[in-house]
Amino acid sequence: MKTILGRRTRVLAATTATAGLVFVAGCSSDDGGASGTKTAAGGVELVKAGRLTTCTHLPYPPFQSEIDGKVQGFDVSLIDLVAEDLGVQQEIVDQPFENFKTGGSLNAGQCDLAAAGMTITDERKKNVDFSAPYFEATQAVLADKKSGIGSFADLKGKKVGAQAQTTGEDYAKSQGLDPVSFESSDAVLNGLRTGQVDAVVIDYPVVQGWLKTKANADAFEVADNINTGEQYGFTVKKGNSKLVAAINKALADAKSDGTYKKLYEQWIGPYDEPAASASPAAS
Numbered sequence: 001m002k003t004i005l006g007r008r009t010r011v012l013a014a015t016t017a018t019a020g021l022v023f024v025a026g027c028s029s030d031d032g033g034a035s036g037t038k039t040a041a042g043g044v045e046l047v048k049a050g051r052l053t054t055c056t057h058l059p060y061p062p063f064q065s066e067i068d069g070k071v072q073g074f075d076v077s078l079i080d081l082v083a084e085d086l087g088v089q090q091e092i093v094d095q096p097f098e099n100f101k102t103g104g105s106l107n108a109g110q111c112d113l114a115a116a117g118m119t120i121t122d123e124r125k126k127n128v129d130f131s132a133p134y135f136e137a138t139q140a141v142l143a144d145k146k147s148g149i150g151s152f153a154d155l156k157g158k159k160v161g162a163q164a165q166t167t168g169e170d171y172a173k174s175q176g177l178d179p180v181s182f183e184s185s186d187a188v189l190n191g192l193r194t195g196q197v198d199a200v201v202i203d204y205p206v207v208q209g210w211l212k213t214k215a216n217a218d219a220f221e222v223a224d225n226i227n228t229g230e231q232y233g234f235t236v237k238k239g240n241s242k243l244v245a246a247i248n249k250a251l252a253d254a255k256s257d258g259t260y261k262k263l264y265e266q267w268i269g270p271y272d273e274p275a276a277s278a279s280p281a282a283s
Helices: 003-007 074-086 097-101 167-173 186-191 204-210 213-218 242-258 259-267
Strands: 010-013 050-056 065-067 070-072 089-093 128-130 135-144 162-164 181-182 199-203 220-232 236-238
Touching: 010 074, 050 074, 070 074, 070 128, 070 220, 074 089, 074 242, 074 259, 089 213, 128 242, 135 204, 162 167, 167 220, 181 186, 186 199, 199 204, 204 220, 213 220, 236 242
Parallel strands: 050 089, 162 181, 162 199
Antiparallel strands: 010 089, 065 070, 128 236, 135 199, 135 220
């Protein structure tokens, strides 16, 4: 990602039932009330009183993006469940992906957790602790219908795009490609639209969202879908076992009471129950 992105940090309000109240009351550490403590339910220590602060990188639909000026998505809704259990509201901070992928934002106390459609990898585990997996992802090849690309193998010799710092980019490179790096998913799609690239490699749920727009569906098609065995997890500062436990409990509860299925169908699409059985909350 470009260096200038390191200076781009925005604080936004999420919009579901819990986080929608983020601006209702100011909380201070010396007001003597429950709202002023940084210790939430279960002894979870927070960086800001009354808030579960979430770092993310916008946009990355359907997991998190601004819709009608509000941050919404699958990740947002799931973390709202965690915030509700903790008795606080969710607050979202928009940062470059690399800031929290490396644990920097978490270690600096800028956020309690990161939720950004992040794949669990051994390399990332060196810097952050992951929750239980909550989503199983595949990589898709989206190509211009006029490109003649019908599979991943057809990408050789073509101009290929990917989002910087992602496993889609890593996978393309591991297969001998030299993808053009774009700083966000929106930039990836724009690169395809403007002919900067002939195809892109990116997470399939993102592609699903793009193809809901008629103009995109008319121009582009899924040329391949690659099962790379990826699972998404939420991240916290290393050693923050209480927050990991709170996240895992919220995921398990959502899976058992049907909330996860409802949110999945709202944001992702049809829910595949057999595939979901592999983890507490996966698809």
